[in-house]
Amino acid sequence: MSQQREFPNWNNLYQERQVETMPWYNPDLDTDLEQALTKLKINTGTVLDLGTEPGTQAIALAKKGFRVTGTDISEAAIIQADSKAKEEGLDITFRQDDIFNSYLNQEFDFVFDRGCFHGFHPDIRQDYVRIVRNLIKPKGYLFLKCFSHLETREEGPYRFKPEQIKEIFGDRFNVISIHETVYQGTLDPLPKALFSILERI
Numbered sequence: 001m002s003q004q005r006e007f008p009n010w011n012n013l014y015q016e017r018q019v020e021t022m023p024w025y026n027p028d029l030d031t032d033l034e035q036a037l038t039k040l041k042i043n044t045g046t047v048l049d050l051g052t053e054p055g056t057q058a059i060a061l062a063k064k065g066f067r068v069t070g071t072d073i074s075e076a077a078i079i080q081a082d083s084k085a086k087e088e089g090l091d092i093t094f095r096q097d098d099i100f101n102s103y104l105n106q107e108f109d110f111v112f113d114r115g116c117f118h119g120f121h122p123d124i125r126q127d128y129v130r131i132v133r134n135l136i137k138p139k140g141y142l143f144l145k146c147f148s149h150l151e152t153r154e155e156g157p158y159r160f161k162p163e164q165i166k167e168i169f170g171d172r173f174n175v176i177s178i179h180e181t182v183y184q185g186t187l188d189p190l191p192k193a194l195f196s197i198l199e200r201i
């Protein structure tokens with residue numbers, strides 16, 4: 001679970017492959033996020049879709065009326081997401097941005113991270129927690145989807161147990177809930193995942 005994991009060059013990946021073929025491609029709003037928004041009665045506000053890639057989640061959130069910013073380290077991904085949003089007549093701010101060297105200078109009502117955090121090496125996780133916390137309004141939320149320790153495929157990102165999420169985020173976030181779920185996309189069977197609702201302290 002803690003072995004060193006390998007990741008693609010994200011920019012090359014998005015230049016070379018159609019986003020629809022990516023394992024995590026899901027054109028619909030993530031069902032765990034949708035349920036969390038319903039449960040917490042959140043239906044308006046500002047959102048950061050962190051590691052937005054094909055922009056599917058940013059686009060789905062904008063269609064629901066949220067004011068959305070989508071960022072990704074890959075410029076190729078941002079160009080594609082931006083043109084898709086424009087085709088659909090949606091006003092979404094897409095920008096190339098590395099979360100560890102971010103130009104973002106606003107606080108959002110919530111941040112959605114679907115598959116970005118679980119790619120980061122353990123040594124930089126606390127940097128991530130500190131940076132992301134500063135991008136969220138007090139009492140705002142981080143909705144985090146990452147691979148679960150129950151996922152048995154060899155390849156792919158780091159995996160997490162609920163206790164690890166509590167340990168990593170617990171100093172700067174109230175852990176509202178963590179549940180086992182799946183990561184919707186193009187893989188069969190769908191990878192096992194954790195969905196966490198974390199409230200900024």
Ligand SMILES: C[S@@+](CC[C@H](N)C(=O)[O-])C[C@H]1O[C@@H](n2cnc3c(N)ncnc32)[C@H](O)[C@@H]1O
Pocket residue numbers: 010011024025026050051052053054055056057071072073074077097098099100113114115116119
């Ligand atoms: C597994 S993909 C998930 C994409 C999207 N959230 C989704 O669910 O379809 C992870 C994304 O995180 C982006 N990413 C990786 N490192 C990043 C960083 N340091 N800052 C911002 N984005 C990053 C990658 O380019 C990639 O698009």
